[in-house]
Amino acid sequence: MTTLLESDEHKSLREAVSAFARSHPRATGPAESRHFWQEAGKLGYIGVSLPEAYGGGGGGVTELSLVLEEMGAAGNPLLMMIVSPAICGTVIARFGTEEQKQTWLPGIADGTRLMAFGITEPDAGSNSHRITTTARRDAATGDWLLTGRKVFISGVDIADATLIVGRTEDARTGKLKPCLFIVPRDTPGFERRQLDMELHATEKQFELTLDDVRLPADALVGDEDAGLLQLFAGLNPERIMTAAFGIGIGRYALSRALDYARERTVWKTPIGAHQAIAHPLAQAHIDLELSRLMTQKAAHLYDAGDDMGAGEAANMAKYAAGEACVRAVDQAVHTLGGNGLTREFGLATLITAARVARIAPVSREMILNYVSHQTLGLPKSY
Known part of the structure; x- marks a missing residue:
């Protein structure tokens, strides 16, 4: 699934990550997740955003968010990608000493070290x-x-x-x-x-x-006196990656619901033919696509060095993706009915996982505060 904003290189990366992630079964335990992480690291996907001089792919948050989204869409979202390469790797790459970069970045990039x-x-x-x-x-x-x-x-x-x-x-x-x-x-x-x-x-x-x-x-x-500058160098990528995490989960849930709606037949008609089933799924798809566009905008702004613009867009992307993810998962479970709560279809566990994209790393209400104060210029209530 690509968009007009993506280059041919990004489309190729998306396709490669998708094929890799779909070739692995869903990780249901720490050992499987660790194996998937290690394999992704060997292929350069974990460190795609880190500098080439330290073993990374030389890309940015744009590429890293794309990788995480496709992993999630295949049923293997890696929460630690938000943390290790996106937050910690970014902060060390931007502000760390040469010794810190040499010590940590190569291992973070190839997946052999986690932070x-x-x-x-x-x-x-x-x-x-x-x-x-x-x-x-x-x-x-x-x-x-x-x-x-x-x-x-x-x-x-x-x-x-x-x-x-x-x-x-x-x-x-x-x-x-x-x-x-x-x-x-x-x-x-x-x-x-x-x-x-x-x-x-x-x-x-x-x-x-x-x-x-x-x-x-x-x-x-970094610098003892840099303060919030260094902190937000990691927090903006965190919001962008959380958005990608949510979009990936939402896409996975939606794909499971679509397969079911095409195949499940009641009174000789697939249930997906009924608008009561089809329209909410179509709306979920639209919401996910719109949130992805804002996520791409936020990533592009961050990679271009526009920290102010990226902060606003990253918050909006995280808000939109969190809401879209929760709605997509809820509608997917609802489409499957009782089957949506069985272990066989693997959707029930996403109900709580989807909430992560809505409440962490910052709640939807705090994002609305940010937009009302910083973007719209309204006074604070606190």
Whole structure:
């Protein structure tokens, strides 16, 4: 499924990823998901957006979002693609030291290394300004000491390190400012607890505790004074990739529903011939296509270096795709009736998965706040 915005290279990439993803069975467990990840890494799909100098494909978020969408449309969405190459890989590629790039990017690109991302806290979800994980310098050694908690952090158990968002105190103003730190998985004082989730996903969710975690000075990524610039360099790709994740899931659910509607016959007529079945599926397709156009716009703006324009478009794309995904999955299940809730057809597990695209990494309501304030110029209520 291609659009007029795509080049011949993008169309070829989409077709290749689709063929690869469809040649693998749906990953229903961690081992299958890990195998699929490794195979995708060998083919260059995981690192398609990272610099060629560090083993990547030299593309951008445009190519990476295309890859994730096609994987999802084949029934194999990889949640960690939003995290490892899109957020962490992008931030390190843009702001990391040469040593950090050499250490992390080749492994992230070929799928042999994974990195998780820790920003959300129990008392700081959408309001990142309330992050309380603090980083302070040890005057004697120059090391960093991190203390705080994170929650709903994906894939920490399989990640080699976690990119943690902490805050340092500005000596001049006393205000806290965000900074990014690479925390290897086995660092003393860095503890994780798996959360008991009803969400069916191969990637587990964790609460993290950092108790005076000691890190060398070179664990800091980028400039200590860059603040939000570096943070949003990762958050905009996160929104774009979440949109691609949702579109892929929606397309997969819709394809299953269409197959069923063409074959399921009642009173000698396929149920897809009835407008009560056909029209909602057509609407779901339209919604997915429209959200894909906004996702492509956001990706193109980000890759062109337009951070301001990309921020607005990325939020809109994530909103549109999240809504379209939930509606497509719901309509697919409804089309199959009782069969939509059976393990055989594989749609029921998507009901909770689709909600991820609607509530994470930022809720639909916060996106509406962003658009009303930043785009429409309306006053804030908070």
